[in-house]
Amino acid sequence: MTGNKLKAPIRTVLVEKAVRRSPLVQRLRKRLPHARFQEVETVPAASARVAGLLEVEHFKGRFWRNCPGTRVYDCCGYQIIHFGTQCTIDCTYCILQAYFNQPNLRLFGNTDDLLREVEERLDQDPDRLHRVGTGEFTDSLLLDPWTGLSQDLVPLFARRPNAVLELKTKTDHVDQLQDLPHGGHTLISWSLNAQEVTRREESRAASLRARLEAAQKCARWGYYLGFHFDPMIHYPGWRQGYRKTLDALMDAVDPSRVVWISLGAFRFMPELKPIIAHNHPRTRITTGEFIRGLDGKLRYFRDIRIQLYSMMVEALKGWDRNLCVYLCMEGPWIWRKVFGFEPADKGGLPKMLDDAVRTRMGVMP
Amino acid sequence: MELELKRVPLEDVDLEDATFSLPGFRDDAALFQSLKAAGLIQPLVAWERSPGRFTLVDGFRRMEGLRQAGIATAPFLVHPAETPQERILKRRLEDKIFSGPLNLAEKVQIAARYAPLASEEELRRRILPALGLSSKEGAVWRWIQVGGWPPHHLELLGREVVSEKAAFLLASWKERERHAALQLLDALRCSASIQVEILERIQEVAVRDQCPLQEVFQREELAAVASSHKLNRREKTAHVRDLVARWRYPRLYRKTQTIREKIEAARLPRTVALSPPPHLEGDRWELRLTFTNLLDLDAQISWARDFGRSSQMQAIWKAFESVD
Numbered sequence: 135m136t137g138n139k140l141k142a143p144i145r146t147v148l149v150e151k152a153v154r155r156s157p158l159v160q161r162l163r164k165r166l167p168h169a170r171f172q173e174v175e176t177v178p179a180a181s182a183r184v185a186g187l188l189e190v191e192h193f194k195g196r197f198w199r200n201c202p203g204t205r206v207y208d209c210c211g212y213q214i215i216h217f218g219t220q221c222t223i224d225c226t227y228c229i230l231q232a233y234f235n236q237p238n239l240r241l242f243g244n245t246d247d248l249l250r251e252v253e254e255r256l257d258q259d260p261d262r263l264h265r266v267g268t269g270e271f272t273d274s275l276l277l278d279p280w281t282g283l284s285q286d287l288v289p290l291f292a293r294r295p296n297a298v299l300e301l302k303t304k305t306d307h308v309d310q311l312q313d314l315p316h317g318g319h320t321l322i323s324w325s326l327n328a329q330e331v332t333r334r335e336e337s338r339a340a341s342l343r344a345r346l347e348a349a350q351k352c353a354r355w356g357y358y359l360g361f362h363f364d365p366m367i368h369y370p371g372w373r374q375g376y377r378k379t380l381d382a383l384m385d386a387v388d389p390s391r392v393v394w395i396s397l398g399a400f401r402f403m404p405e406l407k408p409i410i411a412h413n414h415p416r417t418r419i420t421t422g423e424f425i426r427g428l429d430g431k432l433r434y435f436r437d438i439r440i441q442l443y444s445m446m447v448e449a450l451k452g453w454d455r456n457l458c459v460y461l462c463m464e465g466p467w468i469w470r471k472v473f474g475f476e477p478a479d480k481g482g483l484p485k486m487l488d489d490a491v492r493t494r495m496g497v498m499p
Numbered sequence: 500m501e502l503e504l505k506r507v508p509l510e511d512v513d514l515e516d517a518t519f520s521l522p523g524f525r526d527d528a529a530l531f532q533s534l535k536a537a538g539l540i541q542p543l544v545a546w547e548r549s550p551g552r553f554t555l556v557d558g559f560r561r562m563e564g565l566r567q568a569g570i571a572t573a574p575f576l577v578h579p580a581e582t583p584q585e586r587i588l589k590r591r592l593e594d595k596i597f598s599g600p601l602n603l604a605e606k607v608q609i610a611a612r613y614a615p616l617a618s619e620e621e622l623r624r625r626i627l628p629a630l631g632l633s634s635k636e637g638a639v640w641r642w643i644q645v646g647g648w649p650p651h652h653l654e655l656l657g658r659e660v661v662s663e664k665a666a667f668l669l670a671s672w673k674e675r676e677r678h679a680a681l682q683l684l685d686a687l688r689c690s691a692s693i694q695v696e697i698l699e700r701i702q703e704v705a706v707r708d709q710c711p712l713q714e715v716f717q718r719e720e721l722a723a724v725a726s727s728h729k730l731n732r733r734e735k736t737a738h739v740r741d742l743v744a745r746w747r748y749p750r751l752y753r754k755t756q757t758i759r760e761k762i763e764a765a766r767l768p769r770t771v772a773l774s775p776p777p778h779l780e781g782d783r784w785e786l787r788l789t790f791t792n793l794l795d796l797d798a799q800i801s802w803a804r805d806f807g808r809s810s811q812m813q814a815i816w817k818a819f820e821s822v823d
Contacts, residue, residue, distance in 0.1 A: 206781070412637075421707035423748045425778035435751045436779055437822045444822075467782040471822070 144239075144280065145186030147171045152192035153243025158281055159190055165280045183220075183237040188277070193242035198255045201270065206428040207463040208477050210396075211484030214270045215252060217242055217283060221273045223304055226335040226414040227365055230271070232406050239272075241281060249286055256294050261499050263488045266291075269302030275322075279307050284314060292317030296499035298491050300360055304339035306348035312355050318495055321393050322352045323360030326383065328375030331367045335419055342379060346386040353391045358495050364398030364462055366442045368422050368434055373445060380449050389454035393494045394487060397443050398462035401433040428465070436468065443472040458490035502576040504542060509566060509573060512545060512553045518584070519546075519556045519591050521612070522650065523605045524657030527560050534564040542574040546587055549580060556591055589616050596629050603666060604657035606630045611646020614639070633667060641670035648677075655681050662691030668698055672712065679716035686725040689736040697739060700747040715746075750823075754779065757818045765811035770799060775819055 144166055149159055151173050163171060177189045197216050203209025218241040220230055242248060256264060268274045268287070278284050284301065291299040292315050299320045308322065324345045327335075332342055340348070349359055361383065366376070400419065407420050424432040433439070443461060450459045460483060461469060466476035477483040492498045543558035555562055556578065565573055578587050592609050595601070601609070613626050619639050627634035632642055645656075645666050655661045661669070661684050669677050680701075684694055705712045715721070724730065724738045745752045758775055767773060772787040786803060790796040806812055
């Protein structure tokens with residue numbers, strides 16, 4: 135966990151009996167020798183987070199999901215492998231804070247079911263290119279050194295001509311990826327931000343430097359890379375702040391390894407506002423000029439978003455004009471102002487990203 | 500123990516003892532007139548704390564009316580001395596909850612007084628709903644805080660100057676900041692939703708600008724509106740909302756104003772209304788035409804076509820599209 139401030143190891147693992155013999159639990163037992171393992175019939179409901187606790191449950195829902203998009207803002211057609219919930223990085227802006235009924239780190243122990251469902255879904259639609267990620271309800275790599283989930287998923291995707299896997303993280307937990315047979319079908323991606331934002335709002339995440347060093351390692355091991363400037367925060371000095379991060383990124387990474395870079399200005403459900411105020415009373419993150427967007431979420435009013443994105447796009451296109459830079463959950467009116475076109479002009483955002491996979495990674499069904 | 504009906508000299512009642520008092524800050528005039536016209540209909544309730552000395556439990560306003568009318572004795576239902584104070588208080592609160600319409604001041608005092616007598620669960624599940632108070636997460640703590648406000652702040656709740664939602668928000672504010680907020684709300688007397696809008700925005704301005712809340716309330720522009728003798732309450736409210744919106748959303752406010760001014764400068768006919776997208780989000784403008792007959796409709800559409808190409812509409816569009 136070098137460079138990462140998240141030092142607290144898992145001290146207690148609560149395992150549902152139905153998954154006590156699963157490969158995931160076996161690995162956890164081996165890799166967390168000092169943790170106390172306790173078996174229960176069902177993980178009990180909790181109302182507050184217990185430090186150092188990891189819950190492993192037998193998940194009976196769908197592991198494979200479509201990224202929840204909206205009608206009015208362009209969605210990228212991403213698909214999600216749901217392998218667990220919650221995160222202990224505790225970013226001030228994180229939506230996971232609103233999940234009161236499951237405050238603890240939770241993994242789904244029945245990984246055999248998960249892998250079977252992934253295979254089935256990829257088989258069902260062999261002509262479609264699947265862009266699949268795991269970092270929607272938790273950080274993809276936060277616990278990966280102990281769970282070894284990447285050991286299962288990365289080789290699985292390497293065998294599939296119609297799919298790429300994206301592992302999104304704010305950590306530098308990458309050493310376990312070094313010798314995996316990825317076959318050029320996995321990209322490791324980092325959420326990046328201005329350093330001021332990282333310090334104030336992501337204080338338990340790896341530093342920018344640590345994230346970029348991890349990215350360099352992954353590039354050396356042949357992985358493709360992705361970066362997500364999301365959520366971008368508008369604050370006094372944002373222009374210089376993001377410029378510095380861009381400079382650091384451009385110094386650290388060869389753009390030809392980068393498949394895509396997304397930009398997304400901070401947006402949040404109104405219900406999250408009092409939760410943020412309660413959990414992070416010192417943050418000023420919700421005091422920007424937010425309006426209620428057409429999807430009901432609060433988002434910066436248009437001029438601010440256009441300014442944030444335009445500066446970034448100009449710099450990134452100057453770095454590599456063929457780089458796939460896209461806006462996450464934005465309206466065509468914003469795309470037109472920032473890029474001079476809207477996704478529909480290029481066949482839609484999913485097609486733009488599929489094209490990036492084909493041209494950068496050489497993956498096509 | 501059973502209550503005993505007794506005739507008690509009013510001078511034997513300790514008027515300084517407010518153990519069971521739940522002031523509602525109501526206008527007493529009508530009640531006093533009723534006492535004068537019909538006399539005391541229901542007995543007062545007291546606790547004979549020690550032989551011959553009584554603490555008033557229920558009927559504080561009627562007691563005052565009787566005293567002012569020069570009445571020397573009145574019928575009382577009396578709790579004997581050995582009745583525990585906690586039991587009397589609980590009965591008093593239960594009776595009050597279900598005895599008729601309560602104002603917000605009474606509700607929050609009941610909640611606060613009930614807090615030591617019940618579990619948090621009971622307060623959340625039974626007492627707050629029975630009082631008609633919000634029982635969402637953190638509500639118990641908040642209502643206890645509000646119930647402990649000083650009388651001059653509770654009075655504003657009793658007089659319906661401050662809404663339940665605003666009181667809920669103000670529960671976590673420090674006393675000086677709350678005082679400033681309540682003074683402002685007293686000057687405006689606006690609706691519940693507008694109270695919350697104003698308070699939340701002021702709070703966010705203070706957090707954003709990293710200044711004490713008190714400082715925002717003391718800003719000259721705000722103080723001038725609140726204390727103006729020329730503006731009525733409705734006008735004051737409009738001014739304060741506008742001012743606070745300008746502080747909270749300076750760029751959006753400026754841009755919206757500019758577009759509004761351009762639309763006004765275009766001097767549209769009365770039959771036409773032009774609106775940009777709400778909050779300038781999205782790309783859906785609205786042009787509404789009102790017509791009286793088909794000829795008129797044709798004329799309106801023709802006007803709209805010309806207006807779309809006019810320099811005024813170009814100026815409006817430019818103001819919308821430009822990013823400063």
